[in-house]
Amino acid sequence: MDINNLTHEILNSAYKVHSVLGPGLLESAYRACLVYELRKKGLRVEEEKPLPLIYEEVKLECGYRIDILVENQVVIELKTVEFFTDVHTAQVLTYLRLSGCKVGLLLNFYTKSLKEGIKRLIL
Numbered sequence: 001m002d003i004n005n006l007t008h009e010i011l012n013s014a015y016k017v018h019s020v021l022g023p024g025l026l027e028s029a030y031r032a033c034l035v036y037e038l039r040k041k042g043l044r045v046e047e048e049k050p051l052p053l054i055y056e057e058v059k060l061e062c063g064y065r066i067d068i069l070v071e072n073q074v075v076i077e078l079k080t081v082e083f084f085t086d087v088h089t090a091q092v093l094t095y096l097r098l099s100g101c102k103v104g105l106l107l108n109f110y111t112k113s114l115k116e117g118i119k120r121l122i123l
Contacts, residue, residue: 092104
């Protein structure tokens with residue numbers, strides 16, 4: 001599946017989860033439901049994926065955790081905040097750079113309409 005079709009499938013699943021649950025829940029609830037929907041579609045999904053961070057001679061086995069990694073290609077960072085900040089965007093870009101992935105989705109489930117809570121980032 002090409003990256004555009006993959007992100008389309010991810011967003012369809014996110015819309016479904018948001019339309020059923022609405023805003024106001026914990027991030028972990030949305031993550032569990034989104035992972036469920038993506039796996040129903042037969043996609044390979046990893047949640048809370050630890051990745052090492054190497055800085056000169058320092059190696060952290062778990063430098064950070066990706067909320068959701070789909071097909072080893074798309075990083076998904078979930079939020080339940082009033083609005084995105086520059087730090088949220090920077091976080092996803094850092095995850096992309098360190099993971100080697102090219103596309104990230106920043107999803108905010110705290111919005112009335114999920115359309116307002118989607119940011120697609122390309123490295």
